[in-house]
Amino acid sequence: MITTNKMFSAPNKSKLVKRLFIFFLFIAFTSCEVEESFNDFQTNTAVFNMDVFEQNLIDYVEAGGDSPIGWAYTISKNGNLERSDAFGKARNAADGSIDFTLNKEINVASVSKFYTAIAVMQLLEANNLTIEDNIADWLPNSWTIGPGVNNLSFKDLLKHESGLQSTNNNFDVTLGYQGLKDCIETGVVNAKTRNYLNVNFALYRVLIPSLWSNLEGSPAIDIENDANTQFMYLLYMQQNIFDRLSLPLVGCFPESRDVSTLYYNANDGSNNGGQYYGSWNNKSGGGGYFMTAMEMAKVNAYFEYTEILVTKDQRDLMKLHRLGMDVADPADEIHGNYYGKAGSIGTSSDPTVSQGVRTQIVMFPGTGVDCVIVMNSQGVTLQGTTSLRQMIYDAYNNAWVQP
Template sequence: MKHVIKPFKTLAVSAMTLAGLASCEKEMPIKSNDAYFSTAEFKKNLKAALAGARGYQFAITQNGQVADTAEYGIATVGGAKSDLDMFINVASVTKTLTAATVVQYMLQKDVTIESKIGAWLPASWAVHDTIKKLSFKQLLTHTSGIRGSATEWSSLMTTAASPITAPQSYEYSNINFALFRAILPKLHDSAKFRQRELSLPAADFQLWMSQEYMRLVNLHVLSKAGIPARGCAPVTGKMSMMMTEGPYRLIGSDFGDWSNKCGGGGWVLTTMEMARVIVYLTHSDNILSPEERALMDNNRLGWVARFPVKGGLAYGHDGALYVNRNKEEGLNGGDVGSQTLIIKLPAKVELALGVNSVKDGWRDLYDIVAAAYNKSWVNN
């Protein structure tokens, strides 16, 4: 299947420029010694670095369109082939979706990234003063002092009621972004939010907030990238799995339903849909205005990585999920897992990647991509 992403029009070469070349037909062209980026080399380098995975799939885009793709190996223990259009839990790539949604409210209401979150949490929650005083920016940059990774509603409410005792310096926590499952619906329509909070039983109100959060991400991000409505639940019959890598016995695990714990992780997309998201965030004003894009990039809102590569800076977010199957602490050989990544690079290049297995530790996807990208510049 040929995949095309066209967020903007392609410029055509004017016929007038050709007329002036007639007198030069017999002259030898002058070759430039300048290096250019080769998507073919990038693909080759990535495939070499990902050797050993049970399966992977990636899409390389340049100038807003698909330049090359790769599908390798299997996506499930049943032997389903790795496929760009098979669904995967994108894990923490979710944070970029959440941030891109939040940013669109920062320049439309009397709210900035420095505003305090207290007024935007449910009034029915017990909220400690140290939580009320946190800024949107602190949540979006993991500098809140919040610790922990459990993102169910009970965990969010416990976090909100507890004092912050850890340093308010960078420390990655899924809870920071999962709190937007409660904050975004109130940002969108505070009157409707309050009406639901007063009229619904607690469990139903939590369900409504979850559904409203997913509706808003669809509205503000996915639909603007031409992606049908998605969510945080598995897509029956079309899901990849988390798997082991050799030499360990092939076993796998499903991702499960994240509908009531998403925000920091959990969105279910295809790798090609991840490619659409990063292309539209980068090359189009459909999702973000230039001002919103600058706000997101300059403050690293929803980008966990920003690092130098040839020609400029790369911005990305990766995701990683695993299930402990060998009963040893942490990720080890015999556990099952998967990794994802979206990243924008200089030379108007982007990458969306899904890896369907883990071995005895996480792949450093940023090092892999940086090395593959830097080696993909060739001379004419």
């Protein structure tokens, strides 16, 4: 029995060894094929290159040989600052020659709308409201409600689809308290399609205090009083956005007149004086915050990667409807959705002489990258476009290279 078993088991061992040898040879061969295929896939797939993106931003801003008088950029990755730099002057020689830095305040213009939209999302949730609810009940009782206003929603304002009548100039008049009151009295007289109007967000200078006043523990708020709405709007923003990020004293009032950033045209020589922007308190909501590039980058990071400012659901809703954000051409969004907000103020429609500011924030969730660019100059010849937002998109899209 023992002999038979040995005779029987010996041939089986030999076959098993052969089979195992063939099996492992097959595995080794196919593994090489898979590895080669994977390597081919890697080789043929472009990847984002941070170095190229950064250099693109610099090159594209300076492409026309007429760099801003002063400008700065930040690039963050997953909420952490990766690259940053600043160039030129906050004030040129004629105005006292002060360097522009990453920590120099600048009027961020309409990027302010993004911050206002964050506050709106917070207060709607706190009041058990949605963006689809109407604004009429939250307006001052003394205001005359014009046609269509009773059907005007928070979303309509946040998307610039209100149909209200206003202009994007003479801000002290059109965006002041009386101007807002007059706008509501005129009512919805245009088609409720997208029409970018600063008044849509200036109205939140009244609506944010009104929503806040309805919450338990809120301070005394009189939305019938212009000065009180200004103060309470700024107070809410400070306490519920900037204080949460340890950013003290962020507001719509500039630094001291003798050291504040001034605003130029790229063609201005060293002897051309710049524009001074004073307080925007009386016309805030849609513009006017004075912040540094680093402060703007910090808000981006906390918005995108934490729930300190908004919940994930609120953030997703803001992105879905581009609330307080730019509406971009999907054809430009080659590597997933891009989200951002532009800002611009100028003294003239002629870019060769207009003095002013340009700002832009952009978030690229697909790579965890976000970017801030601020410049105290109009009239800069950008690479292939007049849009700062488009320039950043191009710099990003062209930073995908073969590994």
